[in-house]
Amino acid sequence: QVQLVESGGGLVQPGGSLRLSCAASTFTLDSYAIGWFRQAPGKGREGVSCITRSDGSTYYGDSVKGRFTMSRDNAKNTVYLQMNSLKPEDTAVYYCASSRSERCSNAMDYWGKGTLVTVSS
Numbered sequence: 001q002v003q004l005v006e007s008g009g010g011l012v013q014p015g016g017s018l019r020l021s022c023a024a025s026t027f028t029l030d031s032y033a034i035g036w037f038r039q040a041p042g043k044g045r046e047g048v049s050c051i052t053r054s055d056g057s058t059y060y061g062d063s064v065k066g067r068f069t070m071s072r073d074n075a076k077n078t079v080y081l082q083m084n085s086l087k088p089e090d091t092a093v094y095y096c097a098s099s100r101s102e103r104c105s106n107a108m109d110y111w112g113k114g115t116l117v118t119v120s121s
Contacts, residue, residue: 002032002110004096009115012086016119020081022096022112035104036070036081038092038117048094049081050104059104063089086119093117 008020020036035050049070050059058070067086072079079096093116097108 002098004098004110004112006094006096006112006115009094009117011118011120013121014086014088014119016086017082017084018086018117020083020094020096020115020117022079022081024077024079024098031100032098032109033101033103034072034079034096034098035108036079037095037097037108038090039095039114040089040092043092045095045106046092047104047106051079052103053099054102083117086117088119091117091119 003025005023006020008018012018033050033053036048037045038048039045047061048064049068051070051072060068067084069082093114095112095114097111099108
């Protein structure tokens with residue numbers, strides 16, 4: 001099975017930055033769409049960002065546009081989420097997920113176990 005392992009979460013003050021990483025195994029990133037999702041306490045899952053499979057276009061949820069940047073390193077089979085200007089409402093468990101389809105959706109094929117980001121003073 002494809003395995004995805006997130007890292008980089010932690011506690012950060014409002015206005016601070018974190019970079020999350022997602023390392024993939026058993027496949028190459030360019031064969032999948034891959035995205036970041038998050039789930040805040042007591043809330044449903046929210047799409048954060050996505051890199052499409054074939055053309056590599058990057059998309060962001062409205063709540064993170066201008067603050068978060070997603071990138072990938074195919075040689076390392078790793079994707080990143082650079083998070084700047086963090087807000088308390090960004091507090092959530094962040095998941096990476098991959099899909100054999102062209103783009104991301106709620107029905108991703110593989111999911112990581114998540115990494116917790118807490119934004120608080």
